Amino acid sequence: MSSDRLFRFPKPQWLNSANSRTAGVYLAGGLFSLSFFLLIDAASFSKSLKNASDFHMNFVDWIPGIFSALGMLVINSIDKTRLSGDTFAYSGDGVAWKAR
Numbered sequence: 001m002s003s004d005r006l007f008r009f010p011k012p013q014w015l016n017s018a019n020s021r022t023a024g025v026y027l028a029g030g031l032f033s034l035s036f037f038l039l040i041d042a043a044s045f046s047k048s049l050k051n052a053s054d055f056h057m058n059f060v061d062w063i064p065g066i067f068s069a070l071g072m073l074v075i076n077s078i079d080k081t082r083l084s085g086d087t088f089a090y091s092g093d094g095v096a097w098k099a100r
Helices: 018-046 059-077 095-099
Strands: none
Touching: 018 059
């Protein structure tokens, strides 16, 4: 192996395909929606009468879910074509640089 590589093992070629990238995007979206559902489910169950424990979710426990939902909305509100337009120069219109 050459000594200028960063990682010891090479990246598999199937990771470069468009289908695996699309599957990764759908998998990430599914994991996000599942975790958001579990957060809401745990919060609603902790306030119900069926919960026999003394633990109840407070606002502090909701903060990670709120910030992750806001982050998802910000990320998904940027159009993908705006990110792949210009160079990294500071001159000109710079729409892609502003979006990045």
